Amino acid sequence: MSGPVDEVLLAAPRGFCAGVDRAIEIVERALAKFGAPIYVRHEIVHNTYVVNDLKGKGAIFIEDLAEVPPGATLVFSAHGVSQAVRREAAERGFSVFDATCPLVTKVHVEVAKLHKEGYDFIMIGHKGHPEVEGTMGQLTEGIYLVEDVADVEKLQPVQSDKLAVVTQTTLSVDDAAEILGAVKQRFPSIREPKQQDICYATQNRQDAVKVLAPQVDVLIVVGSPTSSNSNRLRELAERLGTDAYMVDAPDDLKAEWFENKRRVGLTAGASAPDILVQHVIERLRALGAVSVRKMPGVEETIQFPLPKGLK
Structure with a gap:
């Protein structure tokens, strides 16, 4: 299927951030160390592919701690939990690993x-x-x-x-x-945090879209519907006047989005794995894209340590 698409411009940075990398690694290491099943409260990160991949390895995702058997190993998702959830997990005697983003x-x-x-x-x-x-x-x-x-x-x-x-x-x-x-x-006397709370990865991915969107005819954001930061990338591109669509998987791409669109921008939310980006590029090549060019951008080098007991 050849189409009008000629060039794909890749946003930089895009995809996984340090907090997501760490959260997924916590579940994988817990599975390797303690064996399946490992229970995870809420989706570890908001991405369908990642969650399904971990389910295949033996992770069980729950919302209610009552679903977790006594003595089980429980991981809190990257989004963090309330004090009430922490107390309940302690009362129920779970072995807890906290994957809350630092x-x-x-x-x-x-x-x-x-x-x-x-x-x-x-x-x-x-x-x-x-x-x-x-x-x-x-x-x-x-x-x-x-x-x-x-x-x-x-x-x-x-x-x-x-x-x-x-x-x-x-x-x-x-x-x-x-x-x-x-x-x-x-409230003029309100106290603000010393450093803004919006994370470096959210900021960097939005900055990259601000550079990319004006240079392309349509922007594709790889991310799941539940992913807040991915939704913001799509909204930002639209606000800048560029047609933008969010896809959870390569099959979500529709040929009509690319009619008379020679240049396609591509980015991914902080919870979307690079393998999905690669699969989207393959689909865009099938639509006629001949060149894929990575934009210059911030190099992210931040890494977060793993919890004790999983290093």
């Missing part, structure tokens, strides 16, 4: 520290996302979620003199900045 843990630590100093919190994030549930669940009260500027206007915190702001790590950098601006306008 950059999410940083937010949890900040919340705990400032809470001790008497602060309440505004959290910028998406309702129902497991990372948001985990961060909000560090406290039993005094943490308020805002999803947009309108939420900031409606907010009625119990106290406004000691307020701090935290952010989900996988948001749109631009959206978060706009919401933060509204928060600061309404």
